[in-house]
Amino acid sequence: MQTAASRPWYREPWPWFLIALPLIAVLASVYTIYLASRTPDSLVTDHYYKKGLAVGGDIQRERHAQALHLSGQISIAAGRIDLKLNQQIAPDTLHLMLRHPLSKQKDVQIDLHRGASGTYSAFSPPIEPVRYRVHVETADWRLAGVWIPGTTLTLEPGV
Missing domain, CATH: 2.60.40.3080 (Immunoglobulin-like)
Structure with missing residues (x-):
């Protein structure tokens, strides 16, 4: 009976495959953190209440344009x-x-x-x-x- 010569673990493909999956996830999360911290969150508007009240004025102007065809x-x-x-x-x-x-x-x-x-x-x-x-x-x-x-x-x- 012949036995196959065993190779060291780092010469086998499966351990590298199993190491690569979590490594890719870690690298992707580091890149996501970089993208998120690169620019600060922007506020939609500082004057949201005034903008909300102005919507009614915009609707009236659009209705006036409709009435004028x-x-x-x-x-x-x-x-x-x-x-x-x-x-x-x-x-x-x-x-x-x-x-x-x-x-x-x-x-x-x-x-x-x-x-x-x-x-x-x-x-x-x-x-x-x-x-x-x-x-x-x-x-x-x-x-x-x-x-x-x-x-x-x-x-x-x-x-």
Whole structure:
């Protein structure tokens, strides 16, 4: 009868496999702790009560835009944002807000000015190709939509 020559434990694959599983879990948890501690938690808003009360005002502005049957189309071409409304009832300046989906620091606020043709326009800062929540508003009404740069968006009240 022949006996197989026994090898030392570190030459066998199974002990390394059994050691690797918990080691991977430990490394993943250390990396998760690193990611969690790299940036502090951000508070959604400091003034949550005032923001909550302002929601009612936003709803009233959207209802007013619905009553006016107001809509618009927004597009970016050659570093310029253009907004065309279906009616010429708006003031000379509109406030445009592009809300970034991940970071409040990347939000874009622009004042659009009416040109001779009735189209509102402004120069555009560099904009990432992500889905923005868009608001165009005055003190009386508000239009909204979800927009990916490079496409044309139809703004409507109550979105």
